[in-house]
Amino acid sequence: MRIKRLGVAAIALAAASALTLSGCASGGSNDTAATTKADSTAIITANGSEPQNPLIPTNTNETGGGKILDSIFAGLVYYDEKGAPHNDVAESITTDDNITYTVKIKPGQKFTNGEPVTANSFVDAWNYGALLSNAQLSSYFFEDIEGFSYDKDSKLTGLKVVDDNTFTIKLKSALADFPLRLGYSAFYPLPASAFDDMKAFGENPVGNGPYKLAGDGAWKHNAKIDLVVNPDYDGGRKAKNGGLTFVFYADQGAAYSDLLGGNLDVLDALPDSAFGTYKSDLGDRAVNQPAAIFQSFTIPSDTSNYSNPDAFKHFVGEEGQLRRQALSMAINRPEITKVIFQDTRTPASDFTSPVIDGWSDSLEGADVLKFNPDKAKELWAQADKISPWSGSFKIAYNADGGHQGWVDAVCNSIKNVLNIDAAGKPYPTFAEARTLITDRKIETAFRTGWQADYPGLFNFLGPLYATNAGSNDGDYSNPEFDALLKKGSSESDLDAANADFQKAQEILLKDLPAIPLWYSNVTGGYGEKVQDVHFGWNSVPLYYEITKS
């Protein structure tokens, strides 16, 4: 009796609240409908994550904020599915010497607040992004422009406004792939109103892209962000749907459940737990293709800056080279990518990524990345003759990133082939592992990875292995390699440049400053109601092409 009555009360309560809340919800959707064009109203819902920083182009370096910015801003160029650049705001970008570039922009373009997009919109935004005291996370993108400084606040003197629609860029040295970089979010323009209050702007950014925020406060922190079509956008990425909603998930598993439950249209990252079942769950709506992400582990090359150089004493000189090659050949990459990753990784055959123009799987010396136990044993024995191996081989990784499975598998592979003690060395957090690496206090080999910012070979090589480069965590230095990078950068032709970069990689394949493992694939899927879902070179779906029935 008692239970029954309470049950009825609970249902009544739920029903009452359902009524009030559905009232709320329909009010919300009316608002959106008012700002959307009447002919295309289908809103695409996609997974996202809470942006780590305010939505300022030069201060966003992670995918959560990145895919929102790419949707609401248009830069000088944009990348298509394959990573080829096309003019977006730019009419032309020209150069004679790879040092001075002249940029002409299409006249008559507007930000969504009505301000015109001019040469100043770019020059001012870049100067803001580069200024040391603004401490922007992507400031390094401007380091090649004349006037950039890490020591003091300084203006980018290399940027000169010629007229409203023209400006010139002077670089510190020749860079053939500079125009290719201009599609990255750090190079987006900003309206003049942004500089009055950058903090407020980061909360409600005003852009010039295919989409715009659905009014003030469209960014519901930790929950979602609503974007609607920007009718004034006139570039090559015109939206074919009525808008985009990025739902933020703290846990990819929840996003996957939503995709299966029909609450999410597009998912661009599967949870590890779904690797075994996603193909049968999604059928031909499953996506699994290589992406511009390179995974490796690094053994320091020059240990003089390390707090304990002794820990790497077997990895220097000729002995080191032999051991690096032996370790690389002792890893059964195809088996690990198959068993641990269910084929959601592709074994590496170079230091870049198959989605990048200029990638090759037949570089000279790429055999060192093939599983070859006999050769590995032989090389290891040769190294032992120089100085006998002692101790155990360890790979450091952060335990909060799902790396344990493959690190253990790699170490087992090494252990079985070389008959040495090998194991993973976990650090609880990414922050802790990165701090030890940055401070050169780490005493083992360590996990490294790289996701390209722009689709160019140089982006996988220069920042990582050039002498004194910012992310050269193993302090690798080889003058021959540096010279080839420099040569490639000054070539007037991208194919010639790529040939130089391939040669540079052949040096890396001998020295193995990092041991390439595999390329991460983009894994995802989409719902039954959406069509034309294509994932771009940077693992992000081309949202503007998606249609919904």
Next chain:
Amino acid sequence: MTGYIFRRILQAIPVFLGTTFLIYFMVFAMPGDPLLALFGDRTPNPAVLAQLRAQYHLDQPFIVQYLIYMGGLLRGDFGISFSGEPVTEILARTFPVTIRLAIMALIFETILGIAVGLISGLRKGKLFDASSLVVSLILISLPIFVIAFVAQYVFGVWLGVARTTVSSTAPIPELIMPALVLASVAFAQIVRLTRASVIETTTLDFVRTAYSKGLRTRRVVPVHILRNSLIPVVTYLGTDFGVLLVGATITEGIFNVPGVGNALYQAIIRGEGPTVVSFVTVMVLIYLVVNLLVDLLYGLLDPRIRYVK
């Protein structure tokens, strides 16, 4: 009574100061630089890093950072998250959601748990009792994420009767499933507590007296047996409500509930000191208040428990 409440509130002050200090110290002592993690696998230029450190006062010694933080706290300024949002706004956004979820879970577990426990206790050894014991045993032994995943798959994906996750406004109908999942473990505990307590009370003299006075079961059960069996249950509910209020990280993660647990988890992952400390501070306050309320509730249930002076 008022004196008692006043003393309890005074006691809360050192508890409050001590916990904030401890939590701040622990976040500070966490190895690794949270700002470095912001750059992903890329190593930032030291000059840019130094600028950022100064911006978040991370270049100051611990005690200075703590005093700057406490100074802000006293002025009602809880600091700013890395994404530039004032922490007060994060608190104001997430707590209502979690409170809603907690109250719903509490209602479910209380009503269902006490009802089932009471019937089991009264019909000790019968079929209902045996089956409720088995069910509660299963619920207690299953980890909550298993229950959550199964519920999500069965009701959300398979049957399609509930939304798989909770949308950004967290309306009450969508919270029913997460609330039931959250309530499941406590439900099982309450069934067992109530049952044991009811069985014990039923054998006491005053119950026999009540029956022999000629009172009907309908009156004896709620007034004499149930009321006197509820003290341990209320204690449990009090602590459980506290736990629910400070956020159920796992359940909120699985159902993507935009609540406290989710926000705190992300703040910890990012090493955002001020956000973590502010959340914990508010949680400590809530815990103190809920505990006080539970203690006062004892007095209502059992007049023998009195708070003098």
